[in-house]
Amino acid sequence: MTAMPIYMDNNSTTRTDPRVVEAMLPYFTEHYGNAASRNHPFGWEAESAVDDAREHIAAIIGASAKEVIFTSGATESNNLAIKGVAGMYKKKGNHIVTQATEHKAVLDTCKRLERDGYQVTYLPVDKFGQVHPEQVAEALTEKTILVSIMAANNEIGTLQPIREIGKLCKSKGVLFHTDAVQAVGKIPLDVEDMGIDLLSLTGHKIYGPKGVGALYVRKKDPRVRLEAQIDGGGHERGMRSGTLAVPLIVGLGKACQIARAEMSQEIERTFRLRERLRTGIMSKLPESYLNGHPTERLPGNANISFAYVEGEGLMMGIKAVAVSSGSACTSASLEPSYVLRALGVGDELAHSSIRFGLGRFNTEADVDFVVDLVVNEVTRLREMSPLYEMVQQGIDIKKIEWAHH
Amino acid sequence: MPYSEKVLDHYNNPRNVGSFDAADPNVGTGLVGAPECGDVMKLQIRVNPETGVIEDAKFKTFGCGSAIASSSLATEWLKGKTVGEALAIKNTEIVEELALPPVKVHCSVLAEDAIKAAIQNYQAKSESEPASASAPAVSADVQPAAV
Numbered sequence: 001m002t003a004m005p006i007y008m009d010n011n012s013t014t015r016t017d018p019r020v021v022e023a024m025l026p027y028f029t030e031h032y033g034n035a036a037s038r039n040h041p042f043g044w045e046a047e048s049a050v051d052d053a054r055e056h057i058a059a060i061i062g063a064s065a066k067e068v069i070f071t072s073g074a075t076e077s078n079n080l081a082i083k084g085v086a087g088m089y090k091k092k093g094n095h096i097v098t099q100a101t102e103h104k105a106v107l108d109t110c111k112r113l114e115r116d117g118y119q120v121t122y123l124p125v126d127k128f129g130q131v132h133p134e135q136v137a138e139a140l141t142e143k144t145i146l147v148s149i150m151a152a153n154n155e156i157g158t159l160q161p162i163r164e165i166g167k168l169c170k171s172k173g174v175l176f177h178t179d180a181v182q183a184v185g186k187i188p189l190d191v192e193d194m195g196i197d198l199l200s201l202t203g204h205k206i207y208g209p210k211g212v213g214a215l216y217v218r219k220k221d222p223r224v225r226l227e228a229q230i231d232g233g234g235h236e237r238g239m240r241s242g243t244l245a246v247p248l249i250v251g252l253g254k255a256c257q258i259a260r261a262e263m264s265q266e267i268e269r270t271f272r273l274r275e276r277l278r279t280g281i282m283s284k285l286p287e288s289y290l291n292g293h294p295t296e297r298l299p300g301n302a303n304i305s306f307a308y309v310e311g312e313g314l315m316m317g318i319k320a321v322a323v324s325s326g327s328a329c330t331s332a333s334l335e336p337s338y339v340l341r342a343l344g345v346g347d348e349l350a351h352s353s354i355r356f357g358l359g360r361f362n363t364e365a366d367v368d369f370v371v372d373l374v375v376n377e378v379t380r381l382r383e384m385s386p387l388y389e390m391v392q393q394g395i396d397i398k399k400i401e402w403a404h405h
Numbered sequence: 406m407p408y409s410e411k412v413l414d415h416y417n418n419p420r421n422v423g424s425f426d427a428a429d430p431n432v433g434t435g436l437v438g439a440p441e442c443g444d445v446m447k448l449q450i451r452v453n454p455e456t457g458v459i460e461d462a463k464f465k466t467f468g469c470g471s472a473i474a475s476s477s478l479a480t481e482w483l484k485g486k487t488v489g490e491a492l493a494i495k496n497t498e499i500v501e502e503l504a505l506p507p508v509k510v511h512c513s514v515l516a517e518d519a520i521k522a523a524i525q526n527y528q529a530k531s532e533s534e535p536a537s538a539s540a541p542a543v544s545a546d547v548q549p550a551a552v
Contacts, residue, residue: 310469311443316469316470317416327443336443384466384473386446386465387440387467402440402442403437403439
């Protein structure tokens with residue numbers, strides 16, 4: 001039997017919690033009704049299960065159940081929020097403000113809108129990956145209809161000051177959307193307190209199933225309207241047609257219920273594991289650098305660059321753990337992570353980055369094993385690295401005129 | 406990405422890792438790639454000036470597993486070849502031997518470039534004929550060759 005690696009890529013996706021799977025199963029086999037069927041018990045059961053799920057999802061973000069719209073995942077939620085606002089409010093204005101390290105589901109949606117005649121401002125971030133509310137304030141114009149700033153970054157874990165940005169948007173009468181995919185269940189969120197009008201979330205980052213997400217759409221103060229992106233039977237208050245995926249929705253609801261009930265212990269636990277990993281590795285390896293914010297970051301995320309060692313090459317050596325790299329070696333573009341670039345991390349260090357995403361199912365033993373593995377392999381690869389050798393010889397590798405290919 | 410057995414073997418047991426004294430007149434050094442691109446290879450050959458045979462070769466590589474394997478394989482192939490034979494090594498042979506996928510072909514190109522750069526450097530140091538004087542003089546103060 002081939003042993004599977006230790007899973008430390010929880011910013012990418014998560015294992016579905018067995019309690020979630022258990023909750024979902026009856027909705028495949030016994031309670032298989034269509035939640036829109038109003039005339040028989042199969043439909044009633046399904047609708048009731050969906051209503052329960054809606055309550056759990058609303059509760060984890062401080063919303064009311066009626067404000068939750070089900071989607072296929074956060075990519076769809078982000079598309080619906082941004083394109084939906086753009087379409088509905090185009091008489092009011094055509095300007096959107098976002099920032100450089102958003103997920104592609106936001107950035108590429110904005111790029112499409114630009115092709116359709118909208119104006120988009122992409123705010124730069126500081127060296128820790130944060131935007132500042134003053135930048136948002138300066139970017140707003142009379143034509144601004146939406147600000148979209150993520151709650152937490154998927155690569156570097158940096159948290160954005162969304163409460164301040166939300167309050168600012170409120171005071172200016174501009175709608176505020178946040179992609180909270182990485183933040184739900186990892187940091188406390190409250191749409192009232194944070195002035196959030198639209199919020200995207202997904203099941204599979206919070207130990208729920210893949211293929212289901214939700215968009216919170218504020219119902220009052222103000223009542224946010226969206227232009228539907230999918231036409232059909234008028235489900236979900238007409239904002240998102242399509243038969244509800246009842247088993248997946250039940251799973252998303254259960255995942256939110258668990259995440260909310262266990263959030264404080266889980267934050268503390270993943271933070272402790274993350275710090276054990278980070279300090280374990282960085283205290284033993286000189287010239288390793290933490291990417292992102294030192295404190296304002298997701299509890300389970302550590303994104304570390306190891307100078308003079310290439311990230312994909314390193315991943316091959318530490319294949320007993322599943323992680324991600326900002327190296328572009330697997331892509332044809334040869335361009336490293338745009339997120340790290342936006343922070344001003346040099347391309348060389350971006351190629352050398354590894355993202356560790358600790359989660360619910362990781363243990364201290366996992367962390368200790370991974371610390372040794374990474375330290376040994378980085379040391380081995382540095383001995384094999386011409387860059388490391390040159391630095392040892394006192395050569396400034398930044399002064400060399402490299403032949404770019 | 407799944408790696409071929411041969412890539413894994415070279416990655417886990419790289420052949421001929423190390424360095425020669427770049428100032429040695431019988432040593433040719435090639436340094437290609439760029440840190441910002443995620444690949445840098447340093448390849449060195451030690452040539453017997455009497456016979457023109459490459460008696461030893463060493464490498465150091467910053468890069469992915471395929472880049473490490475390509476340069477490791479190159480050092481194996483170089484040993485025992487004459488300089489002329491070494492110049493005939495094509496990146497496509499490396500691709501074939503290591504079963505590199507299309508996205509990794511650039512690693513083999515870099516290895517071929519490193520071989521050529523090392524030979525060029527050796528020739529520039531050892532010969533003074535005008536025919537080869539165009540090669541840039543590279544020594545302990547290593548400079549990368551044009552790719």
